Amino acid sequence: MLTIEALIINDILVLFPILIYEYFTLYNQNIKKEKNTIILSIVLYSSLYLSIIYKDFIPSEYQFVSIITPLLIAFIYKKSLDTFLISLILGEYLINTLNYSSYLILAFFTSLYIIYYIYLFKAKSNNFLIDISILIVFFTLIINILITKNIFFNLISIFIYIINIKLISFSIEEANNIIHMHTTLKEFEKEKNLKLNLFKITHEIKNPLCVVKGYLDMFNIDNKEKSIRYLTIINSEINRTLNLLDDFKEFSKIKLNVEEICLDDLIEEVKEIIVPFFLDKHIYYSFEIEEDIYINGDYNRLKQVILNIIKNAAEACEEYGKVSVSVFTSTASVFIYVKDNGMGMDKNTLDKIREPFYTTKPYGTGLGVSLSREIISSHKGTLSYSSKKGKGTICKIRVPLS
Numbered sequence: 001m002l003t004i005e006a007l008i009i010n011d012i013l014v015l016f017p018i019l020i021y022e023y024f025t026l027y028n029q030n031i032k033k034e035k036n037t038i039i040l041s042i043v044l045y046s047s048l049y050l051s052i053i054y055k056d057f058i059p060s061e062y063q064f065v066s067i068i069t070p071l072l073i074a075f076i077y078k079k080s081l082d083t084f085l086i087s088l089i090l091g092e093y094l095i096n097t098l099n100y101s102s103y104l105i106l107a108f109f110t111s112l113y114i115i116y117y118i119y120l121f122k123a124k125s126n127n128f129l130i131d132i133s134i135l136i137v138f139f140t141l142i143i144n145i146l147i148t149k150n151i152f153f154n155l156i157s158i159f160i161y162i163i164n165i166k167l168i169s170f171s172i173e174e175a176n177n178i179i180h181m182h183t184t185l186k187e188f189e190k191e192k193n194l195k196l197n198l199f200k201i202t203h204e205i206k207n208p209l210c211v212v213k214g215y216l217d218m219f220n221i222d223n224k225e226k227s228i229r230y231l232t233i234i235n236s237e238i239n240r241t242l243n244l245l246d247d248f249k250e251f252s253k254i255k256l257n258v259e260e261i262c263l264d265d266l267i268e269e270v271k272e273i274i275v276p277f278f279l280d281k282h283i284y285y286s287f288e289i290e291e292d293i294y295i296n297g298d299y300n301r302l303k304q305v306i307l308n309i310i311k312n313a314a315e316a317c318e319e320y321g322k323v324s325v326s327v328f329t330s331t332a333s334v335f336i337y338v339k340d341n342g343m344g345m346d347k348n349t350l351d352k353i354r355e356p357f358y359t360t361k362p363y364g365t366g367l368g369v370s371l372s373r374e375i376i377s378s379h380k381g382t383l384s385y386s387s388k389k390g391k392g393t394i395c396k397i398r399v400p401l402s
Contacts, residue, residue: 048089
């Protein structure tokens with residue numbers, strides 16, 4: 001058989017299972033370490049088994065470098081039990097089947113184990129183990145040349161072994177580098193998500209706190225009627241803040257406190273909160289609310305969404321702009337339209353606004369729309385935007401009726 005054919009067959013039988021394992025470890029990072037260790041053992045014994053069972057396809061002169069490859073892999077991965085068992089199998093096969101000198105094989109394994117324990121206990125690198133093992137194999141085959149007088153095939157065996165081991169070394173090193181990069185990236189993403197969630201907390205809690213501060217500034221103990229109404233709104237906003245903190249603390253899906261609510265009453269409360277904001281920014285506004293609309297939902301969550309959307313609409317307008325809010329029913333749904341004549345959005349911005357953390361505001365976090373969509377989705381509804389640059393924007397909310 002030609003040397004190149006023997007090399008190809010050798011690589012298919014020995015290296016292919018090992019390379020498959022490397023691929024497996026790269027794309028299955030979440031598998032427990034114990035299970036991963038078992039799979040590696042199966043791969044090593046499979047590689048050894050294939051080398052022995054299909055020995056007729058490989059010239060006997062090349063079989064030595066073929067079957068010792070799984071042993072070196074076991075050394076590299078520090079699988080002490082497997083190295084011992086594979087050594088027993090290899091020793092028996094090399095002496096009784098390939099007719100190597102028992103003294104030569106004993107010296108070979110002794111040298112390998114000395115290098116292995118230096119590698120294991122002195123914290124040497126993989127390259128140290130691989131390079132020294134190449135030298136040990138080289139001297140073993142040189143001695144075998146002197147014994148068998150078969151120079152050509154033994155030199156070819158050394159060449160094949162060096163290629164295979166260097167290929168495996170490169171594969172393991174690159175796999176470890178990728179795993180390290182993957183781990184680093186996961187840590188980076190974890191840190192990034194933590195920071196983004198902190199931004200989210202700041203963004204969402206700022207709104208109710210600003211409302212509370214605004215009404216405290218307007219609080220007048222001499223006007224009992226207004227003060228009582230302000231206290232009701234302040235209490236509601238504080239409860240909404242506490243609910244937000246509970247959601248972010250648990251880092252879980254938003255939980256709804258579902259009850260039958262009168263939507264027109266909710267919009268009236270939103271109107272009371274947002275009108276001072278309109279007046280401050282000199283924004284014209286209109287509310288058209290169909291009466292006696294009842295839905296099953298979370299009062300505070302829906303108020304949070306509607307307030308956020310109306311506030312965004314007002315912020316998109318220049319001075320003396322206009323925001324209109326319409327609430328009406330159709331078939332089995334209620335629709336809430338918030339329309340402004342502000343700056344509007346082009347198609348690219350309109351597409352990106354659906355993405356979490358995207359914002360066009362200088363100090364925005366891009367989380368308000370994302371959270372609003374999540375809340376409406378939890379109510380089995382939809383939230384969508386239509387807009388034209390320079391013409392304004394319409395936000396459409398649909399929620400099922402009770």
